Amino acid sequence: MVNYVWLGMIVFGIIVAGARGDIETVTKAALDGANSAVKISIGLIAIITFWLGIMKLAEEAGLVRALAWLVRPAMRFLFPSVPKDHPAMGAMVMNLSANILGLGNAATPMGLIAMRELQKLNQGRDVASDAMCTFLALNTSCVTLIPTTIIGIRVLYGSADPTEIVGPTIMATAFSMAVAVVVDRVLRFFYNSRQQQGR
């Protein structure tokens, strides 16, 4: 799927640019894209390193296990393939909590830690595991209790009540998370049964 999306964006983009007689744009856009990708990754080094250090401390202190224990029933339901005391559980809990608190820059490194732990369970294959797919479905439908950036923009343009969208945002998020979990399960079912038919 990602192969087709990726190729489609490039092919469609080049066709449109060519048709508009503006093919030079493609060259510049491609290099701009590559450039910002590297900048993002380099920018991530600092925060990932910081949070990996904090995470290790929290782990050694037993804090991650305590937090994971609190939400164990929900996590057991969502991730049946992950052993209940596996570090992946704790890391996923930390990531989702950081998302909920709107700590975008703390959520990402914790998500990456969670992926690393899930990849250990996946025995290093290059195919996503069931648990990884569920985790990412939850993550992209992301719960954010405080959408701070957008509130800032609303303040900037003189909203009478900049935070009035918090309630609707939480409702929309909750709804899409629920749908994401269901869709994940349904697609997994179809995907796995298709694979068993040897296709």
Place this chain on the structure above:
Amino acid sequence: MFEILSELSRWAIPAILLVVPLIAVLRGVKVYETFVDGAEAGFATAVKTIPYLVAMLVAISVFRASGAMEVLVEVLSPALNAVGLPAEVLPHAIMRPLSGGAALGIASDIIKTYGPDSFLGRLVSTMQGSCDTTFYVLTLYFGSVGVKKYRYSVISGLVADLTTLAASVFIVQKVFGAGG
């Protein structure tokens, strides 16, 4: 409620930075050494994501700069208008899963043009807040561990985005009314 939440988010990271090492010390952990030990993998993790991000951002950048996105918006807008999604927020809806920064740009433009307290302003605010940049998250997270085959993840991510879109339109209409 918002004041409490925003205060909480201001304090969250300093509190973590204070409480975690303190508890660790009380439990006999060598805090400095443990921190450094954990942090060691940071560089490698970030660098490993570079090829994946380059691949994805090149495609997204070409797609956007070439005008292909506008073509897609034009093709889709009659259908989406029919289900009650205003054409003005369509570029945002399409951009949201592709690029967080670009989507935020479109959102602030709509808020500026129509006003933050208009129906469109509220709708785009809700849309911006309630989902994440699906392709970025997938690329970054899978890329960091070297997973190349995403299976059905792209589909479930996009379905979640579509759901957020539909839910946002519905909820904003219910809460604030369609006018304004």
